[in-house]
Amino acid sequence: MREVRVKVNGRDYVREVEPRMLLVHFLREELNLTGTMVGCNTSNCGACTVLMDGESVKSCTMFAVQADGREIQNVQGLAENGSWHPMQTAFHEQHGLQCGYCTPGMIMASVSLLKENPNPSEEEIREGLEGNYCRCTGYENIIKAVQQAAGQTG
Amino acid sequence: MTEAPEKYVGGGVPRKEDPALVTGRANWTDNIKLPGMLHMAVLRSPFAHARVTNLDVSAALEQPGVVAAFTADDLSDDWVAPMPCAWPVTEDIKMPDHWPLAKGEVNFMGDAVAVVIADGRYTAQDALEFIEVDYEPLDVVVDMEEAIKDDAPLVHEDLGTNSSYVWPLEVGDVDGAFEQADVVIKERYIQQRLIPNAIEPRAVVANPDPTNDGITLYTATQVPHIVRLMISAVTGIPDQRVRAVAPDVGGGFGSKLNIYAEEILATNIARRLGVPIKWVEDRSENYMATIHGRDQIQDIELAATSDGRILGMRTNLLADMGAYMQLVTPGIPVLGAFMYCGVYQFDAYSFTCTGVFTNKTPTDAYRGAGRPEAAYAIERIVDSLARELDMDPVEVRRKNFYEPFDEPTTTPAGIQYDSLNLPIVLDRVLEMANYDALREEQKRRREENDPVQIGIGLSTYTEICGLAPSQVLASLRYGAPGWESATVRMFGSGKVEVVTGTSPHGQGHVTSWSQIAADALGVTPDDVEVLHGDTATSPHGLDTYGSRSLPVGGVAVHLAAQKVQDKAKKIAAHMLEASEDDLEFEGGQFSVAGSPDQSVTIQDVAAAAFGGINIPEDMEPGLTADTFYDPPNFVFPFGAHICVVEVDTETGKTGVRDYFGVDDCGPVINPIIVDGQVHGGIAQGIAQALYEEAIYDEDGTLVTGSMVDYMIPGAPELPNYTLDRTVTPSPTNVMGVKGIGEAGTIGSPPAVINAVIDALSPFGVTHIDMPASPMRVWDAIQNARDGGEA
Numbered sequence: 033m034r035e036v037r038v039k040v041n042g043r044d045y046v047r048e049v050e051p052r053m054l055l056v057h058f059l060r061e062e063l064n065l066t067g068t069m070v071g072c073n074t075s076n077c078g079a080c081t082v083l084m085d086g087e088s089v090k091s092c093t094m095f096a097v098q099a100d101g102r103e104i105q106n107v108q109g110l111a112e113n114g115s116w117h118p119m120q121t122a123f124h125e126q127h128g129l130q131c132g133y134c135t136p137g138m139i140m141a142s143v144s145l146l147k148e149n150p151n152p153s154e155e156e157i158r159e160g161l162e163g164n165y166c167r168c169t170g171y172e173n174i175i176k177a178v179q180q181a182a183g184q185t186g
Numbered sequence: 187m188t189e190a191p192e193k194y195v196g197g198g199v200p201r202k203e204d205p206a207l208v209t210g211r212a213n214w215t216d217n218i219k220l221p222g223m224l225h226m227a228v229l230r231s232p233f234a235h236a237r238v239t240n241l242d243v244s245a246a247l248e249q250p251g252v253v254a255a256f257t258a259d260d261l262s263d264d265w266v267a268p269m270p271c272a273w274p275v276t277e278d279i280k281m282p283d284h285w286p287l288a289k290g291e292v293n294f295m296g297d298a299v300a301v302v303i304a305d306g307r308y309t310a311q312d313a314l315e316f317i318e319v320d321y322e323p324l325d326v327v328v329d330m331e332e333a334i335k336d337d338a339p340l341v342h343e344d345l346g347t348n349s350s351y352v353w354p355l356e357v358g359d360v361d362g363a364f365e366q367a368d369v370v371i372k373e374r375y376i377q378q379r380l381i382p383n384a385i386e387p388r389a390v391v392a393n394p395d396p397t398n399d400g401i402t403l404y405t406a407t408q409v410p411h412i413v414r415l416m417i418s419a420v421t422g423i424p425d426q427r428v429r430a431v432a433p434d435v436g437g438g439f440g441s442k443l444n445i446y447a448e449e450i451l452a453t454n455i456a457r458r459l460g461v462p463i464k465w466v467e468d469r470s471e472n473y474m475a476t477i478h479g480r481d482q483i484q485d486i487e488l489a490a491t492s493d494g495r496i497l498g499m500r501t502n503l504l505a506d507m508g509a510y511m512q513l514v515t516p517g518i519p520v521l522g523a524f525m526y527c528g529v530y531q532f533d534a535y536s537f538t539c540t541g542v543f544t545n546k547t548p549t550d551a552y553r554g555a556g557r558p559e560a561a562y563a564i565e566r567i568v569d570s571l572a573r574e575l576d577m578d579p580v581e582v583r584r585k586n587f588y589e590p591f592d593e594p595t596t597t598p599a600g601i602q603y604d605s606l607n608l609p610i611v612l613d614r615v616l617e618m619a620n621y622d623a624l625r626e627e628q629k630r631r632r633e634e635n636d637p638v639q640i641g642i643g644l645s646t647y648t649e650i651c652g653l654a655p656s657q658v659l660a661s662l663r664y665g666a667p668g669w670e671s672a673t674v675r676m677f678g679s680g681k682v683e684v685v686t687g688t689s690p691h692g693q694g695h696v697t698s699w700s701q702i703a704a705d706a707l708g709v710t711p712d713d714v715e716v717l718h719g720d721t722a723t724s725p726h727g728l729d730t731y732g733s734r735s736l737p738v739g740g741v742a743v744h745l746a747a748q749k750v751q752d753k754a755k756k757i758a759a760h761m762l763e764a765s766e767d768d769l770e771f772e773g774g775q776f777s778v779a780g781s782p783d784q785s786v787t788i789q790d791v792a793a794a795a796f797g798g799i800n801i802p803e804d805m806e807p808g809l810t811a812d813t814f815y816d817p818p819n820f821v822f823p824f825g826a827h828i829c830v831v832e833v834d835t836e837t838g839k840t841g842v843r844d845y846f847g848v849d850d851c852g853p854v855i856n857p858i859i860v861d862g863q864v865h866g867g868i869a870q871g872i873a874q875a876l877y878e879e880a881i882y883d884e885d886g887t888l889v890t891g892s893m894v895d896y897m898i899p900g901a902p903e904l905p906n907y908t909l910d911r912t913v914t915p916s917p918t919n920v921m922g923v924k925g926i927g928e929a930g931t932i933g934s935p936p937a938v939i940n941a942v943i944d945a946l947s948p949f950g951v952t953h954i955d956m957p958a959s960p961m962r963v964w965d966a967i968q969n970a971r972d973g974g975e976a
Binding site: 067 | 212386693858865892893900901904
């Protein structure tokens with residue numbers, strides 16, 4: 033067992049875990065942060081996307097011990113003082129989700145995308161989200177949501 | 187009390203489902219943790235066909251954290267029947283027994299052999315390695331045409347053949363039509379095998395109920411009511427002791443319209459051990475052990491006159507069942523039988539489908555389920571007819587359309603379309619796409635020998651949905667009825683609870699059903715709560731598939747809400763000491779016609795109904811109504827799509843540049859949701875046309891065994907969708923509504939492939955199979971240039 037010290041959504045945690053425990057299972061099962069889910073186990077679908085020290089990572093192909101000493105944010109840590117993050121509002125207003133299973137990962141990837149490129153073109157948004165699959169929406173409304181969150185007319 | 191509104195139906199009410207989903211507070215099955223819960227892992231066959239000559243779980247039992255392990259021998263006593271197929275399409279259909287764990291023989295890669303129960307998902311998975319199995323490989327058959335040859339290896343020796351059934355249909359003088367024809371087109375299309383890929387894998391938690399020896403099954407399913415019935419049928423637990431719950435479900439697309447081995451096994455083992463059992467599928471298991479879609483070989487012949495009028499059609503299908511029959515496996519291609527004539531009026535049609543066993547994952551419903559295959563075939567061959575006669579594909583279609591109608595009209599396949607108006611959707615889509623300008627651009631690029639050519643592809647479709655009239659289903663040997671139920675309750679507070687038998691997994695029923703109930707009762711959608719997906723709260727239902735939820739379940743909600751309104755009116759008349767006939771209901775108020783100050787609100791009425799005092803003497807208290815709605819016919823949405831592709835003729839790379847769709851699903855409850863359904867449907871159709879294919883090698887190994895190998899399109903691969911709608915009400919139901927969940931998936935694959943062929947036609951290319959990958963496109967160009975068969 034190895035000790036992991038990690039700050040998640042602004043709160044400090046210390047846990048003893050098996051070195052092989054995946055970060056996504058650490059979040060879901062050790063910390064009960066079930067807003068981040070597993071979709072594919074191979075880093076393709078992005079349902080498990082979270083931010084580590086502000087950059088998007090796929091938590092299904094990282095070990096919890098690799099997050100030792102780092103800061104993690106998942107979709108449950110996005111809202112501040114009870115107000116949704118603009119990206120959450122945009123996904124809702126643009127109907128950028130249907131079943132919602134890819135949504136937490138898609139939102140985190142989109143937040144990360146705008147952090148790196150605050151005013152992306154449509155093509156840059158599409159390329160930037162290529163690691164996140166949505167099977168329901170056909171992506172158009174997701175793109176519009178990111179544009180809305182970027183302050184562009186959606 | 188919120189201000190009582192005008193009308194919500196037809197408005198873009200923002201989804202009530204979203205707040206939990208965008209904040210990570212949804213309740214997925216994999217979130218469920220119960221005290222004492224153990225985890226199940228499944229050992230699966232790495233062989234496509236083998237005899238299991240030795241199976242020993244004892245070493246697995248020695249592993250840390252392992253509590254138990256089971257084989258078919260251990261659990262057989264818990265099964266009173268094999269897993270059911272609810273659609274035995276012919277009387278003499280051949281079907282193997284399908285047990286939750288293999289009994290001595292495995293028949294596809296992924297067939298379940300044994301299970302381990304342990305204290306964690308990792309420990310359970312680890313212990314699988316310690317199960318000893320000896321497999322004696324048997325001959326494998328993966329190709330349908332090989333499978334039906336006399337000397338083919340048999341998937342199921344005891345059936346004596348790989349041909350499960352032959353389902354024929356013939357209407358009109360088909361041979362006569364072909365004899366009269368000036369032109370006969372004969373083509374073969376391949377419907378490649380697809381993997382549905384709901385982003386949430388399947389998951390199950392079975393919680394035994396010690397008070398009645400029953401079970402509560404939380405399961406990522408589209409069909410909790412069917413799951414309850416089938417769990418009861420296989421395990422013998424009486425159905426009143428089975429509670430099936432579909433928590434939030436992350437997509438289905440047909441793949442969760444089933445009862446699976448793991449649901450049975452978790453139930454059996456939870457009852458044996460007296461603790462909750464959880465199983466969560468990983469993606470590679472999903473690719474092997476959750477159903478696949480499509481996989482048909484379509485031989486199509488079309489007879490026509492020299493001026494492009496269709497006289498008759500012959501359809502001959504081979505449909506791959508895979509190794510077993512799942513819930514409705516044999517019925518999927520048969521459902522398509524009624525749609526091969528498409529939107530064209532002619533008199534002679536024959537259809538034959540042979541269901542074939544192979545050593546592959548079973549097929550079953552995947553978005554569209556039989557109808558995308560049909561629409562593809564007719565729309566491809568109509569384009570071929572246009573090419574043969576050197577006509578514009580628009581003109582050939584117009585020549586054969588039905589005259590618009592709004593009353594049921596009999597088709598060559600012997601069913602009744604409810605209402606169609608193809609000319610308006612076609613005109614509109616041509617206008618939106620600026621068709622003539624596109625043809626100009628195409629002409630220019632061809633003249634300039636531009637390496638990037640454009641193709642313009644058309645599809646005009648209808649489809650059968652809204653499953654369904656129980657009588658018709660019974661006549662097709664479908665093993666379940668097709669009604670839907672709803673309960674609408676108005677509490678003393680004036681707030682409303684709607685109980686539905688549909689089971690949404692992304693379609694937004696909570697929002698749409700709230701809109702329907704709100705309009706009938708003069709409240710806001712926020713005043714309405716919708717309960718679904720739990721057989722304890724919604725005991726009667728037939729769930730969500732086949733674009734049935736609105737035209738059957740939504741109509742049931744409307745009818746139940748109307749009954750509540752009717753009773754409320756009686757109470758209001760009593761309260762106002764007026765005649766019921768003199769009352770008007772508007773904006774949540776009952777008022778006496780001509781004297782608007784004599785009025786009561788529906789909330790006043792609800793309070794009176796709850797109080798039980800100020801109501802008519804012979805009336806029961808309460809404001810609640812139940813409905814079972816069994817529709818008289820299916821519904822038939824229709825539309826016209828135009829796809830514009832760009833093909834790099836030097837590399838074969840093909841992409842969708844623009845996509846235009848005009849769909850008609852009757853009156854729309856929520857346009858935001860309907861557009862979203864069409865977007866997603868078109869995306870899945872483009873995915874079939876250009877990207878996706880499940881590939882097996884000759885040993886029956888699934889080569890595309892994970893998302894690494896199976897090409898799901900992401901945001902860069904898909905276009906924006908330019909959409910519009912027309913509104914042709916259905917005469918089938920009082921709301922005039924039709925389903926829309928599958929329409930995009932049905933209309934789009936032929937539009938895309940017709941566009942690819944159109945782009946390549948200057949090279950002489952007349953055919954390409956799906957998916958039209960860069961390699962396939964490049965090969966088609968080279969072959970055509972070499973003068974070979976394209």
